[in-house]
Ligand SMILES: Nc1ncnc2c1ncn2[C@@H]1O[C@H](COP(=O)(O)OP(=O)(O)OP(=O)(O)O)[C@@H](O)[C@H]1O
Ligand SMILES: C[C@H](N)[C@H](N)CCCCCC(=O)O
């Protein structure tokens with residue numbers, strides 16, 4: 001059963017969470033489900049730049065929203081301190097998730113960086129948000145190369161310790177010609193379970209082709 005709220009985290013920043021969020025949204029749309037996406041804390045963009053949710057909207061057309069947008073390409077608390085602004089608190093993020101959940105079949109929530117990056121001035125993280133959202137599930141986006149097995153194991157341990165339901169792992173960018181390390185990593189991740197791999201080049205596809213590639217890559221959601 002695919003939960004109403006799907007939280008998308010990663011083993012790190014820049015691993016492909018945004019593209020995976022778009023791919024999951026495209027699959028759910030393909031299955032006839034209504035979808036919205038939410039980014040509690042966007043950093044590293046100015047007012048005019050496209051943020052993660054703009055990428056998701058471009059690739060899928062789903063409605064999106066952001067909790068806050070900060071300029072410095074840093075962790076949220078550091079970026080907010082530079083601008084001397086307060087971050088939205090956890091209840092504000094939960095209120096937005098509830099608002100979206102009341103209007104759409106599924107809400108995708110993309111974190112900033114990895115699972116335990118602090119998103120609020122009270123040092124609460126995406127894990128705290130997931131714990132507070134009943135019956136949500138987390139998707140973990142990981143790299144393909146050397147080092148990813150440990151990063152996946154660390155994040156899964158953090159999820160298990162908090163009793164957060166892990167739906168599985170997505171490899172954010174799967175090369176056309178994977179090397180032997182990447183092939184071994186993929187085999188070791190099968191029991192995670194590995195929900196799928198996103199072929200390198202997906203975000204450069206036009207929306208229709210992106211949706212077809214997403215449905216092929218992530219049958220769990222389609
Ligand atoms: N399958 C892919 N093929 C090619 N490029 C990709 C793929 N997936 C992600 N990328 C690129 O890698 C970069 C990082 O991806 P993305 O923005 O999804 O990471 P992220 O984990 O969401 O980062 P952040 O922590 O900043 O939110 C982007 O430039 C994105 O276009
Ligand atoms: C700027 C970057 N693209 C993300 N938006 C924020 C990543 C925060 C990572 C914090 C950390 O783990 O060091």
Ligand SMILES: [Mg+2]
Nearest residue numbers: 017018052110
């Ligand atoms: Mg992102």
